[in-house]
Amino acid sequence: MALRTATQRRELCRDCPIARVADALGDPCSLLIIRDLIDEPRRFSELEESLGMSTRTLTLTLRRLQKQGIVSRHERKTLPLYVQYRITRKGAAFGAVVDAMRSYGKKYL
Amino acid sequence: MALRTATQRRELCRDCPIARVADALGDPCSLLIIRDLIDEPRRFSELEESLGMSTRTLTLTLRRLQKQGIVSRHERKTLPLYVQYRITRKGAAFGAVVDAMRSYGKKYL
DNA sequence: CGGCATCCTACGCGATACTG
DNA sequence: CAGTATCGCGTAGGATGCCG
Numbered sequence: 001m002a003l004r005t006a007t008q009r010r011e012l013c014r015d016c017p018i019a020r021v022a023d024a025l026g027d028p029c030s031l032l033i034i035r036d037l038i039d040e041p042r043r044f045s046e047l048e049e050s051l052g053m054s055t056r057t058l059t060l061t062l063r064r065l066q067k068q069g070i071v072s073r074h075e076r077k078t079l080p081l082y083v084q085y086r087i088t089r090k091g092a093a094f095g096a097v098v099d100a101m102r103s104y105g106k107k108y109l
Numbered sequence: 110m111a112l113r114t115a116t117q118r119r120e121l122c123r124d125c126p127i128a129r130v131a132d133a134l135g136d137p138c139s140l141l142i143i144r145d146l147i148d149e150p151r152r153f154s155e156l157e158e159s160l161g162m163s164t165r166t167l168t169l170t171l172r173r174l175q176k177q178g179i180v181s182r183h184e185r186k187t188l189p190l191y192v193q194y195r196i197t198r199k200g201a202a203f204g205a206v207v208d209a210m211r212s213y214g215k216k217y218l
Numbered sequence: 219c220g221g222c223a224t225c226c227t228a229c230g231c232g233a234t235a236c237t238g
Numbered sequence: 239c240a241g242t243a244t245c246g247c248g249t250a251g252g253a254t255g256c257c258g
Contacts, residue, residue: 017214018144018207022137024218027230031131044240054232059241080239081238090217098127100209105126108199109133136250153220163252168221189219190258 021097024068029053030061031101034094037071037087044083070094130206133177138162139170140210143203146180146196153192179203 025031032051036042042050048058062085065071070091076082134140141160145151151159157167171194174180179200185191 016141016144017211017218019137019141020214020218021210022140024214025137028128028131028134032125032128035125035127048240055241056233056243057231060231075240078239079238081241083240093213093217097206097209097213100206101130102126104202104206105129105133108202109126109129157220164221165223165253166251169251184220187219188258190221192220 024070026064027061029057030065031094031098033061033065033085034070034087034091035098037085038092038095038098041074041084041086044085047085065091133179135173136170138166139174140207142170142174142194143179143196143200144207146194147201147204147207150183150193150195153194156194174200 029051033047036047036050044058044062047062048055051058053061062071062073066073069088072086072088074084074086076084138160142156145156145159153167153171156171157164160167162170171180171182175182178197181195181197183193183195185193
């Protein structure tokens, strides 16, 4: 992160909704998780493979996104375990952002 | 970055415009620079103060954004130096993304 | 003012191994 | 399968000092 301290970051975020969004996403991979889950619910391992990230980072990111109310976790206690991650309503509203990014990417990158 | 290697990241980016955008932005502060410059051209020191980042990071980020054709640099060789950064046409097209983020931030964060 | 070079540290993140 | 725990490295990025 390029913003000095956590407190200073919060200062910047107080007034600017864009900064808040950037802060909420935290890192590029959160966005890709959201993109995937908006498409359809996914299992842990599916995300793992789709994004090519370590279990550690994926776990941490998913945990953060849950705390933010952007994704939810649904567990079926079979054996082996079956866990599904879904986008929440709040998370689905990111669709507009994702769409804007998709349009931009297609056109300019 | 949560994507294993640079090559792997490029692989992911090949097919997905969203991943390409996320990769182009690189970090949250790029987005804030773009937000500022879409508003109006800024001087180096103005960005520095607005974003609260070190000269090092600001320099590196601006350089990258220039290379990507998102911002341009305009220098008036007075003394003291007067340098202005402006958004390019390609950069201005991020306006849609920025707007989507602003809406989201206002509503949900 | 608008940088660039250097040094240095925190920590992000992958790799690995182990559990329920 | 879906994680948790630990270790260890790489590097992003702040602090500082100097220059045109």
